[in-house]
Amino acid sequence: MTDIIHIIQTKYYYLVVIFLMMIGLYTTISSMNLIKKIIGINIFQISVFLFYIAMAKVKYGTAPILWDKAKVYDNPLPHVLILTAIVVSVSTTAVALALIINIHKEYGTIEEDRILEKQKLDFDRSNIA
């Protein structure tokens, strides 16, 4: 029991990461609304960004800028990686939203179950014709 408390006290940031990750994945899987799925994906990705940022922290370290009073610096490399990953995440979101706009134009809805119904109707119609 004391072990668990110790882990929670010292590694709480990783718990936050896991919590956010699960929220994100669950939203993506369970939600029927296409926009909500994208929000879920975003939360999922952000949890991974926080994971990288947490890993970069060095005890008593300051921001990695040259400064004569600083003795220890945080690791700047994960920060840089995450800047790139954020760009990737933003462009994925942009492409996804553009797709959703077009889906809404074509189907008139962004609820997944309604779209599936309409696709089934299309399929039946083309088979009868």
Add this chain to the structure above:
Amino acid sequence: MKLIHEFPVLIIIIPLIFALIIPLVGRLNRILPWIIASTITFFCFLTSIFLLFTVLDTGKISYWLGGWEPPWGIEYVVDYLNAFVLAVISFIAFIVSLYSGRSVEAEINEDKQLAFYSIYMLFITGLLGIVITGDIFNMYVFLEITSLAGYAMIAMGRKRDALVASYNYLILGTIAATFILIGIGYIYMATGTLNIADLQERLPALFHSKMVLVALAFFTVGLSLKLALFPLHTWLPGAYTYAPSVVSCIMAATATKVGIYAMLRIIFGVFKIEFDIHFIPIANILIVVSSMAIIAGSAVAITQTNLKSMLAYSSVGQIGYIVLGAVLANQTAMTGSIIHILNHALMKGALFMVVGCIVYKTGIEDISGLRGMCKKMPFTMAVFTVAGLSLMGVPLTVGFVSKWYIAIGALNAGMGYLIPVIITGSLLSAVYIWRIIVNIYFPDELPEPELLYTDGGTEITDNDTYSEAPWSMLAPTMVLAVLCIYFGISATAPLSIAEKAAVMLSQ
């Protein structure tokens, strides 16, 4: 400094720059984007052939980006494995861009054609980047460039289902990429490096660490999603079916191959084979999964009535073969697996190009629309037959060579019970290919066509008069078919490279 030493980076930079130039100059002339795309991919092909010969002569090439010494800077590495994959990818990219001219005119809306060529160049940049880079985070970035370009290209399909297919691929592809990102995070935490060669040295000391195990788990799931290994293949059939034919062609022939390359590089390059086998039974799990992929993919392909979705499910089966050969983890099987990257690219490329020709001429994607097509499009149908026979693995075609090597590899690994799986897969593919060949050449033997299944209500056109696809589409298709036979009869050149790559991986 000679230009020749800069080739490993030029092969990435040139298509990237022209992805931006095409939208600027493309409005001047209608065929200019097509000419630029073909020229640039031809340049990439020449460069990769040059790199391949240099590697065969002098061994590994290492290029330091910006002059920063690895492991601090990003390193581009060309060795036997990725020189081979680079040549395959850039060759297919060149052939497909030659082919794309007329097909794009017919299948993509006029206002999107310019965007298509621009995104196509980005897609090629990403593919070549994944293969050539020696830095694992760089690989993730290129993987995402490829995927984003892929989502956009699939969404250009004529039917509205293309949008939904692209969206589904986007969701699954992003989850996969994020899994890979988590895996990279874990091994960075464990080792403090991102360079693949450096990881190779540092990881063995940490094989007992749980962090490395978790990283391998995330990599395996993420990469399996990206390369559409059986239970995680659900995005693939929809994406290939509704995308324009050119896009299905380039994606089927190259995108999944690059996924497999990334898997080989990470599972066997970064982690060692002993780790995969002794510490966790990941190889055993993948053997079971890929055997299921071979049987299930081919079996589901039999039930499809749409040509493109049939070929898509057959891809799922063929990916099973490549992964099976790789995870058997002996030299012979791995040679078979690496050579199947080339062989499957040739035959699946040719098959999707044939479908593109049929769609261009008749607008039909349905199998029953092919009745008696041998009189209308004899050359296209001959190509279909050759590529179809390779898919079955008939001797003297490329499919036979790789399946033979994988089967011998299974025997060498003491897993003779996998041979029925390999043969069953071939027999099932014989069923779905033969069903079409009968439709093409022996229509009189069949019952009356069931109009119920014609695609989109298109009337079956007159199939008796000769009306072949334009030469700009037919010639690239025939080149691939000729190579299917040529490399089936004389496979020494690709086999020797694949063997060297397999030796390198299994060390």
